[in-house]
Amino acid sequence: MTEPVLEIRKLSKSFGALxxxxxxxxxxxxxxxxxxxxPNGAGKSTLIKQIAGNMAPDAGEIRFLGRDVxxxxxxxxxxxxxxxxxxxxxxxAEFTVLQNVVLALQGARGTSYHLFRAxxxxxxxxxxxxxxxxxxxxxxxxxxRAQDLSHGERRKLEIAMALALxxxxxxxxxxxxxxxxxxxxxxxxxxxxxxxEAPILLVxxxxxxxxxxxxxxxxxxxxxxxxxxxxxxxxxxPVVRRAYLGDDAEAI
Amino acid sequence: MRRETxxxxxxxxxxxxxxxxxxxxxxxxxxxxxxRVAILALAAVGLNLALGLGGLVSFGHAAYFGLGGYxxxxxxxxxxxxxxxxxxxxxxxxxxxxxxIWAVALVASGLAAALIGMLTLHTxxxxxxxxxxxxxxxxxxxxxxxxxxxxxxxxxxxVRNDFPGLNTLDPIQLFVICxxxxxxxxxxxxxxxxxxxxxxxxxxxxxxxxxxxxxxxxFRIRLAAFVIxxxxxxxxxxxxxxxxxxxxxxxxxxxxSGEIMVLVILGGVARLYGPVAGAAxxxxxxxxxxxVSDYWLAFVGALLLLVVLFARGGLIGSLAGREVAxx
Numbered sequence: 001m002t003e004p005v006l007e008i009r010k011l012s013k014s015f016g017a018l019x020x021x022x023x024x025x026x027x028x029x030x031x032x033x034x035x036x037x038x039p040n041g042a043g044k045s046t047l048i049k050q051i052a053g054n055m056a057p058d059a060g061e062i063r064f065l066g067r068d069v070x071x072x073x074x075x076x077x078x079x080x081x082x083x084x085x086x087x088x089x090x091x092x093a094e095f096t097v098l099q100n101v102v103l104a105l106q107g108a109r110g111t112s113y114h115l116f117r118a119x120x121x122x123x124x125x126x127x128x129x130x131x132x133x134x135x136x137x138x139x140x141x142x143x144x145r146a147q148d149l150s151h152g153e154r155r156k157l158e159i160a161m162a163l164a165l166x167x168x169x170x171x172x173x174x175x176x177x178x179x180x181x182x183x184x185x186x187x188x189x190x191x192x193x194x195x196x197e198a199p200i201l202l203v204x205x206x207x208x209x210x211x212x213x214x215x216x217x218x219x220x221x222x223x224x225x226x227x228x229x230x231x232x233x234x235x236x237x238p239v240v241r242r243a244y245l246g247d248d249a250e251a252i
Numbered sequence: 253m254r255r256e257t258x259x260x261x262x263x264x265x266x267x268x269x270x271x272x273x274x275x276x277x278x279x280x281x282x283x284x285x286x287x288r289v290a291i292l293a294l295a296a297v298g299l300n301l302a303l304g305l306g307g308l309v310s311f312g313h314a315a316y317f318g319l320g321g322y323x324x325x326x327x328x329x330x331x332x333x334x335x336x337x338x339x340x341x342x343x344x345x346x347x348x349x350x351x352x353i354w355a356v357a358l359v360a361s362g363l364a365a366a367l368i369g370m371l372t373l374h375t376x377x378x379x380x381x382x383x384x385x386x387x388x389x390x391x392x393x394x395x396x397x398x399x400x401x402x403x404x405x406x407x408x409x410x411v412r413n414d415f416p417g418l419n420t421l422d423p424i425q426l427f428v429i430c431x432x433x434x435x436x437x438x439x440x441x442x443x444x445x446x447x448x449x450x451x452x453x454x455x456x457x458x459x460x461x462x463x464x465x466x467x468x469x470x471f472r473i474r475l476a477a478f479v480i481x482x483x484x485x486x487x488x489x490x491x492x493x494x495x496x497x498x499x500x501x502x503x504x505x506x507x508x509s510g511e512i513m514v515l516v517i518l519g520g521v522a523r524l525y526g527p528v529a530g531a532a533x534x535x536x537x538x539x540x541x542x543x544v545s546d547y548w549l550a551f552v553g554a555l556l557l558l559v560v561l562f563a564r565g566g567l568i569g570s571l572a573g574r575e576v577a578x579x
Contacts, residue, residue: 014379052465057277073464074464075464075467075468075469078464078465078466078467079467083466086462086465089460090459090462090465091459091462092454092455092458092459092460092462093459094454094458095451095454095455095458097577099451101464102451103452103455103466103468104466106448106451106452106461106468107452107466107467107468108466108467110467111448111451112448112449112452112473113448113476114447114448114449115443115444115449115450116443116444116447117447117449117532118443118446118447119448119450119451120446136435154263159463163465165466165467188510212272230287
């Protein structure tokens with residue numbers, strides 16, 4: 001069996017009486033897209049925050065690249081190669097597209113304490129950043145400030161920043177959120193190519209995207225993984241149909 | 253060429269040309285005013301690094317300005333009295349050499365900034381402002397209550413310190429020293445602004461969480477910026493003490509912190525030459541309006557209000573327009 005890139009063991013987190021994560025077990029294998037779905041309030045964001053290192057679990061273990069990273073903070077996990085995008089676009093608003101990607105690059109390389117080198121004059125660096133931007137289709141928008149980008153472009157910029165880290169795993173929180181049908185289709189194609197770069201743990205509401213992309217799907221409800229399996233297995237699972245797919249069950 | 257670059261070049265040339273002209277025509281007082289502008293501008297260049305690039309609203313930069321000043325005062329005082337500062341573990345004599353004084357000023361203000369930064373940079377917003385203010389005031393009261401170094405009255409240093417090859421008592425030569433250091437400070441801050449470090453610092457100001465997710469620690473970046481910022485302001489403090497041939501605890505008071513901040517805001521926050529424009533305007537107003545009314549600072553206050561309300565980019569911003577995106 002192949003070693004999982006990311007492994008979550010018996011993860012639990014409570015807020016008072018609310019159990020946001022209950023004994024969650026989850027793995028992300030090389031080359032796969034593992035989608036995490038679940039209704040609003042199921043605990044997806046809480047889980048993502050724990051995986052990214054923004055929130056400490058009450059119990060359980062998170063292993064990344066075979067190492068226990070439960071005690072490591074966001075920065076440490078990013079350094080190890082966890083490329084993350086946010087549910088609500090999080091980029092550096094006043095920076096251009098190129099500056100944003102360069103920032104991610106220098107984060108990955110640990111060159112942020114160079115005081116006297118002109119960062120945008122570094123040909124190798126900017127070329128790598130351009131390439132990352134090119135891969136998400138932002139090559140003609142390099143000099144535009146992030147705040148002047150469209151919503152869809154900002155989402156792509158986030159992916160480009162994650163890409164620039166040369167990550168070992170992607171943690172993408174609703175990359176299609178707020179995108180139109182065309183944008184979502186484009187993003188789907190992009191993610192499909194991305195899986196060859198590194199496996200993706202994908203939190204997404206867009207079912208078309210999830211069903212067309214995912215190798216495996218895990219369903220979260222009330223902080224618990226109620227089902228986990230291939231697309232077909234999840235579609236056929238009666239518990240999932242009842243708990244989550246609900247009225248839409250016929251549509252699928 | 254960008255409009256802001258032209259304005260900057262004009263400011264740099266003007267600040268050099270006016271005292272040189274005054275030297276030719278023998279108007280010593282104008283040279284002294286220009287020296288004051290250069291020194292205050294350098295202090296503000298320091299603050300601008302933290303405030304402008306890093307968004308760190310430090311209300312305690314007087315601490316570094318004062319430490320720089322007292323580095324000069326204490327070293328010169330001991331040199332004046334032929335009494336070593338300490339004799340254990342090695343003998344540390346006072347000195348009248350500017351170069352040594354500057355080095356001590358840089359080290360002292362850098363260490364203080366590192367300590368204060370480590371304790372305050374975990375806070376933000378109003379708490380950060382208050383915490384830095386509190387540290388500034390601590391230094392103020394420390395030196396007020398230290399009789400050996402003049403206490404509340406401060407210390408006069410009768411003879412200006414020496415610089416190899418120059419006569420520092422000649423106003424134009426002292427001006428040239430201060431101007432050169434201002435240019436050096438501006439050069440450092442220009443290079444930093446476009447360096448990887450500067451990029452990370454400006455990113456941390458806007459979105460610290462994003463910076464963390466790409467593997468950069470905002471706290472460390474801010475701390476490093478805070479230290480460099482404090483050191484530049486500290487150096488300015490040493491120069492100001494030499495210009496006045498006097499150090500007093502008011503260098504540490506929160507008025508001084510506020511004044512340095514006013515210079516930055518008047519000139520234009522995060523603009524390279526904002527501190528120069530701000531200091532020039534401030535000193536001119538002080539000179540002209542100070543002659544008209546004792547309450548000249550009220551006019552400065554009104555002007556500051558206008559800038560904050562209507563011209564967020566300060567003087568440089570109003571002249572040069574919105575900052576263009578670098579590609």
